[in-house]
Amino acid sequence: MTFKLLNTLGAAAVAAVASSAAALAGPIDDRIAAGEPLRIGFSNIPIWGYPDENGDAKGFVNEIAIGILKKMGHDNVEATVTDWGGLIPGLQANRYDLITGGLYILNSRCENISFSEPIAQSGxxxxxxxxxxxxxxxxxxxxxxxxxxxxxxxxxxxxxxxxxxxxxxxxxxxxxxxxxxxxxxxxxxxxxxxxxxxxxxxxxxxxxxxxxxxxxxxxxxLNWVGVGFRDTDGDFLAEFNKALAEYVGSEEMMQAVAQYGYTKSTLPGGKTTEWTCSNR
CATH class of the missing domain: 3.40.190.10 (Periplasmic binding protein-like II)
Incomplete structure (x- = not known):
C-alpha cells in the first residue's frame, strides 16, 4: 500500500496548499481516475486516530477505514493530522476526501456531511x-x-x-x-x-x-462512530458501505484493531446511520 502521512501545516501554508490543490479538488471518483491519492484527514486522538513514532496513521478508526479502502482496491492513500475542529471544515473545503479519527454520527454533523454506516459504538x-x-x-x-x-x-x-x-x-x-x-x-x-x-x-x-x-x-x-464524506461523493460512499458490511466484524478486522482495545462489545450492532442521524 502506498501511504504518506502529511504533517499539519501552518495557517499560511494551509491556504497555499488549498489554493494549489483547487484544480484537483472534486468528487473522489475524479481523483481516482486522475491517479491522485485519496486524502484522509484525522486528528491526534489517542486510540481513535494518531500518528505513530514512524509517522504512520494508527488508531482503530484509521485501521478500519484504510482496511475498507484496501478491500475496495484503493491503496494510494495519504493522511493529514489536523486539529479536531478543522476536520469537517477541511472536508467541506476539499482538503480531504474522507475524515476519520472517531467522529460520532450526530444530527448536527449529518446536516453538514455524509457518514458511512457505523463502524463502532462508544460511551x-x-x-x-x-x-x-x-x-x-x-x-x-x-x-x-x-x-x-x-x-x-x-x-x-x-x-x-x-x-x-x-x-x-x-x-x-x-x-x-x-x-x-x-x-x-x-x-x-x-x-x-x-x-x-x-x-x-x-x-x-x-x-x-x-x-x-x-x-x-x-x-x-452512547454514540456510534462513522467515517465522514462530502455529500457529493454519494456513489463512492455507497461502494464504501458495501465493503464495510463485509469487513466490519470480520476476523481480519478484529485482529487489526485488537491492539487498541476494540472488542466485540465495540461493534456497532444493528444501528444504521439513518437511525443515528435521527436519534443523536
Missing amino acids: DAFIVPAGNPKGIQTYQDILAAEAVLAAGSGYNTVEAAKKEGLTDAMIMQVPGPTEMLAAVKAGRADAAGMTYFEAAHLANSDAAVDVTDPSALPEWT
Whole structure:
C-alpha cells in the first residue's frame, strides 16, 4: 500500500496548499481516475486516530477505514493530522476526501456531511483529579458542584453538557485531549469530558487523573462512530458501505484493531446511520 502521512501545516501554508490543490479538488471518483491519492484527514486522538513514532496513521478508526479502502482496491492513500475542529471544515473545503479519527454520527454533523454506516459504538466518560475529590460522575454532578468542565472544541461533549444544563461559563473548550488533561491537572477544570477510550487511555498513562464510570451517564450519550464524506461523493460512499458490511466484524478486522482495545462489545450492532442521524 502506498501511504504518506502529511504533517499539519501552518495557517499560511494551509491556504497555499488549498489554493494549489483547487484544480484537483472534486468528487473522489475524479481523483481516482486522475491517479491522485485519496486524502484522509484525522486528528491526534489517542486510540481513535494518531500518528505513530514512524509517522504512520494508527488508531482503530484509521485501521478500519484504510482496511475498507484496501478491500475496495484503493491503496494510494495519504493522511493529514489536523486539529479536531478543522476536520469537517477541511472536508467541506476539499482538503480531504474522507475524515476519520472517531467522529460520532450526530444530527448536527449529518446536516453538514455524509457518514458511512457505523463502524463502532462508544460511551463517554470524564477524567477527574485522582481520587475524584468532587465526586463527579455525571453532568448533573458538575452542575450541582458549579464546577468547570473541559471539553474539546467540536466534541460531542460540548453539546451534551449544554443539553444537561451547563452554561458556556462552565465549559472550557480546548483543542484536544492533551489540553484537557493539562487543564484538569493544573486545577483549571474539575473534569474533562471525552470518549471512554480517550479517558481510559489518559488515566492509564497518568496517575494524576482517574476515569469515571461511563455507565453513569445517560443512555443517550452512547454514540456510534462513522467515517465522514462530502455529500457529493454519494456513489463512492455507497461502494464504501458495501465493503464495510463485509469487513466490519470480520476476523481480519478484529485482529487489526485488537491492539487498541476494540472488542466485540465495540461493534456497532444493528444501528444504521439513518437511525443515528435521527436519534443523536
